Amino acid sequence: MISCRDALNLIFEYLDGELEDVSEEEVRAHFEACRRCFPHLKLEESFRAAVQRATRGKAAPPELRSRVIELLSEVDRG
Amino acid sequence: MTASPDEGMRASFEAEALPHLDAVYRFALRLTGAPDRAQDLVQDTFLRAYGAWDQYTPGTNCKSWLFTICRNVFVRQWERGQRHEEIVAENVSRDGSGTEAIGPVWSSVETVDPEGEFFGSFVDEEILRSIDLLPEEYRMAVVLSDVEGLTYDEIADLLDIPVGTVKSRLFRGRRRLQKALYDYAVENGYLRPKARTPDGEAHQ
Numbered sequence: 623m624i625s626c627r628d629a630l631n632l633i634f635e636y637l638d639g640e641l642e643d644v645s646e647e648e649v650r651a652h653f654e655a656c657r658r659c660f661p662h663l664k665l666e667e668s669f670r671a672a673v674q675r676a677t678r679g680k681a682a683p684p685e686l687r688s689r690v691i692e693l694l695s696e697v698d699r700g
Numbered sequence: 701m702t703a704s705p706d707e708g709m710r711a712s713f714e715a716e717a718l719p720h721l722d723a724v725y726r727f728a729l730r731l732t733g734a735p736d737r738a739q740d741l742v743q744d745t746f747l748r749a750y751g752a753w754d755q756y757t758p759g760t761n762c763k764s765w766l767f768t769i770c771r772n773v774f775v776r777q778w779e780r781g782q783r784h785e786e787i788v789a790e791n792v793s794r795d796g797s798g799t800e801a802i803g804p805v806w807s808s809v810e811t812v813d814p815e816g817e818f819f820g821s822f823v824d825e826e827i828l829r830s831i832d833l834l835p836e837e838y839r840m841a842v843v844l845s846d847v848e849g850l851t852y853d854e855i856a857d858l859l860d861i862p863v864g865t866v867k868s869r870l871f872r873g874r875r876r877l878q879k880a881l882y883d884y885a886v887e888n889g890y891l892r893p894k895a896r897t898p899d900g901e902a903h904q
Contacts, residue, residue, distance in 0.1 A: 673847065
C-alpha cells in the first residue's frame, strides 16, 4: 500500500482524475483503509463541492446573449 | 459571392460556440471580479472568436478555445494596472514535508470537524469573494479545473505553461483558498483557532 505521505501528496491528482504513476485503485485503497487519511479526503471533497456549488450554474444575463448575437449580426453586415 | 459560406459560418458558430456563453461568462466573472466588466469581456471574446472562427478546428474543444481567447483578451486589455498581483515563486518543494501536503487548515479543523464538512458551511458569496482575491495565476487554474472541469493538459495549453506548473498552481491556489476561508471562519467566530502542533498521531 502507498504511504500516507504519498496519498496526501496525490490527493488533488486523485480527485482530479489525473494520476499518472499510481493507479486510482491504489490511492483509493489507502484512503479507505487509513483512518488518519480518510478524513483528509472528506475535507478535500467538501472543499471541492463547496467551490463548485458556489460557482456552477451561474448563467450569463439574458441581455448579454442578445447583445452578443446582435454584435455578430453587425459583423455579418460589415 | 453567394451568401451561403457566411451563413454557414454563422450557423456553425452559433451551434458550437454560443452554447458556451454561460461558461465563458463564469470564467470572465472570476477573471474580472465584476459583472459589468465580465459582460464587456464576453462580448470582446465572442467578437474575436467569430473573427477567427475559420481557425477553429471543428470537433476540438470549443470551450477551451474560447477560454484561451477570453484569457488573452483579458490579459491584453485589463490586466495591466487593474489586478496586477505578484505571484510567489513557484519553486517551493511540494513534497518536502507532510505539513505542506496536509495544508494549514487541517490541523485546526480536524478536532472540531471529524466528518470533514467544514467547507460545506460557507455561503456562496464568501467562497466567491475568496476566489476573487486569489492571485490571478492561481485563480485561473482553480476556476478552469474546479469550476469548468478542464483537464491538466487543457489548462496547460490554455495558459501556455507546463503541466507541472498547472499542478503546482492548483495545489497552492486551493490551499490558499482553504486558508482564506479558514481565516474568515475564525474572524467571524465560526471556528476557534487552534495552536499549530506537530501531528500527534503519525501517518505511515
